[in-house]
Amino acid sequence: MPDRTEDSAISFGPFRLFPKSRLLEKEGSPLHVGGRALDILIFLAERPGEVIDKRELVKRIWADVNVDEGSLRFHVAALRKALGDTGKSARYVVNVPGRGYCFVASFAQAAPPAAQPAVNIAPPRSLPSPLSKMVGREEIVEKISNGLSLHRFMTVVGPGGIGKTAVAVTVGHRRSADFGGRVFFVDFGPLRDASHIATTIASALGLTISAEDPTPALLTFLKTSPALLIFDSCEHVLDALAPLVERIVRDAPQLRVLATSRESFRSDGERIFRLFPLDCPPEREDLGVAEVLAYPAAQLFVERIAQSSGPFQLSAEEAPLVASICRRLDGIALAIELAAGRVNAYGIAGTASLLDSRFSLQWRGRRTAVPRHQTLAAALDWSYDLLPPAESATLRRLSVFSGPFAPEAAAAVAPGDGLGASETLEAIDSLVTKSLISPSGSRTLRYRLLDTTRTYAHGKLNELGETSQFARRHAEHFRDFFERAEADTSTPLPEWLSIYGAELDNVRAALNWAFGPDGDAALGIALTAAG
Numbered sequence: 001m002p003d004r005t006e007d008s009a010i011s012f013g014p015f016r017l018f019p020k021s022r023l024l025e026k027e028g029s030p031l032h033v034g035g036r037a038l039d040i041l042i043f044l045a046e047r048p049g050e051v052i053d054k055r056e057l058v059k060r061i062w063a064d065v066n067v068d069e070g071s072l073r074f075h076v077a078a079l080r081k082a083l084g085d086t087g088k089s090a091r092y093v094v095n096v097p098g099r100g101y102c103f104v105a106s107f108a109q110a111a112p113p114a115a116q117p118a119v120n121i122a123p124p125r126s127l128p129s130p131l132s133k134m135v136g137r138e139e140i141v142e143k144i145s146n147g148l149s150l151h152r153f154m155t156v157v158g159p160g161g162i163g164k165t166a167v168a169v170t171v172g173h174r175r176s177a178d179f180g181g182r183v184f185f186v187d188f189g190p191l192r193d194a195s196h197i198a199t200t201i202a203s204a205l206g207l208t209i210s211a212e213d214p215t216p217a218l219l220t221f222l223k224t225s226p227a228l229l230i231f232d233s234c235e236h237v238l239d240a241l242a243p244l245v246e247r248i249v250r251d252a253p254q255l256r257v258l259a260t261s262r263e264s265f266r267s268d269g270e271r272i273f274r275l276f277p278l279d280c281p282p283e284r285e286d287l288g289v290a291e292v293l294a295y296p297a298a299q300l301f302v303e304r305i306a307q308s309s310g311p312f313q314l315s316a317e318e319a320p321l322v323a324s325i326c327r328r329l330d331g332i333a334l335a336i337e338l339a340a341g342r343v344n345a346y347g348i349a350g351t352a353s354l355l356d357s358r359f360s361l362q363w364r365g366r367r368t369a370v371p372r373h374q375t376l377a378a379a380l381d382w383s384y385d386l387l388p389p390a391e392s393a394t395l396r397r398l399s400v401f402s403g404p405f406a407p408e409a410a411a412a413v414a415p416g417d418g419l420g421a422s423e424t425l426e427a428i429d430s431l432v433t434k435s436l437i438s439p440s441g442s443r444t445l446r447y448r449l450l451d452t453t454r455t456y457a458h459g460k461l462n463e464l465g466e467t468s469q470f471a472r473r474h475a476e477h478f479r480d481f482f483e484r485a486e487a488d489t490s491t492p493l494p495e496w497l498s499i500y501g502a503e504l505d506n507v508r509a510a511l512n513w514a515f516g517p518d519g520d521a522a523l524g525i526a527l528t529a530a531g
Contacts, residue, residue, distance in 0.1 A: 104149035136296025161334025277331030
């Protein structure tokens with residue numbers, strides 16, 4: 001038996017590797033691995049997280065023997081098989097295409113015991129249960145899981161209700177074995193006092209720290225073993241949380257942090273993964289059932305109907321309605337789930353007819369959901385209440401636009417009451433980073449509000465009695481815009497049609513207001529003539 005008294009073990013998952021003794025154990029029992037495969041494991045494990053070039057590996061393992069990369073791939077495959085490295089429940093060695101191989105398992109190298117902080121340790125908070133079935137996010141979960149192997153701090157960014165928490169929790173369960181089960185979930189949603197951030201993290205870890213500043217003891221604990229911290233709903237505490245995350249990532253080298261937020265931390269070392277809406281069926285009249293159900297948004301809608309109402313079969317007549325519902329809800333997972341929950345009461349056609357009403361914002365979801373996810377209004381309240389006055393005013397005023405709009409149009413319509421054009425454009429930039437406004441269009445920059453956000457913001461505009469003022473300004477802008485169109489003879493016809501034809505939805509919205517009970521018929525006539 002090799003003498004291991006001076007051989008520090010490298011522990012990862014259920015394994016212990018003794019490099020000097022050239023011994024690999026699994027759960028205390030020796031595990032047979034071929035000599036070359038063991039050499040590869042030792043070399044990679046001694047440089048964790050570093051991508052080792054294939055040529056360097058070949059030179060180290062085979063010295064002066066001339067072998068090709070096929071031999072390296074063969075022995076890496078044998079090593080993965082011996083370790084049970086499936087790439088899902090376990091992940092130890094990854095191939096970085098075009099570069100080489102990397103040892104990505106979180107591990108702890110034996111070291112003399114350090115002085116422990118004065119803390120009491122209680123059972124940590126458990127990671128929330130994953131969804132019974134996640135629709136349309138498998139590839140994204142895999143990308144983020146792989147990303148955590150190479151980056152120590154990642155943030156999933158997207159609007160409220162898009163599924164950031166569900167994705168992060170699924171990643172946590174998938175990577176749990178790599179961290180020996182040390183995956184901790186910290187929900188900052190209920191936190192109102194940012195000075196309690198470190199205490200909130202300590203509590204999620206099961207620590208009770210009797211010190212005025214818990215950060216040093218928290219860092220001491222995090223340095224002791226590999227861990228994954230999932231920080232959820234961070235947008236309202238970013239100013240205080242960002243420097244703490246930078247510090248713990250820097251000082252605890254075995255730690256990984258996965259955060260969810262409606263905007264990024266803008267921190268050193270942060271890798272941002274923007275979560276986009278679920279793909280929706282296209283707008284076409286002849287869509288069949290199979291074609292509609294090929295899209296994740298429709299799959300989620302039908303799945304949630306079945307969960308709330310029992311077995312459900314989508315009919316050919318209902319398929320176009322489901323496609324329309326998914327598009328109008330912009331592929332937002334929470335909105336789709338809440339709408340699906342209404343089908344039992346209103347049917348699919350009835351549910352579709354109610355989507356544009358403020359009533360739909362109050363549809364309730366799961367009783368067990370956190371309060372900010374129980375209705376669309378609650379999810380949007382959460383974001384809106386965090387906005388400074390200039391940004392909340394800009395968001396309200398932009399709700400008079402229908403569909404995409406140009407920055408120049410926003411700068412003409414939204415200013416007022418001390419808010420100038422430049423401040424409006426600055427507010428739009430900030431609202432984009434906070435996932436409340438989406439860039440739209442590829443050839444020229446345009447913006448749009450998601451339909452649910454527009455309905456919510458327009459309700460706020462009504463509540464404050466501002467609708468008539470900004471609807472009038474919107475109509476006046478497009479009257480002037482189309483009056484200029486007639487004189488625009490220098491623009492080639494295809495481009496001219498693209499520029500002015502893109503505003504038809506806004507013209508219709510302006511005419512609806514102008515000829516409505518609180519509108520201005522003379523302005524409507526002028527807009528009609530210009531348009």
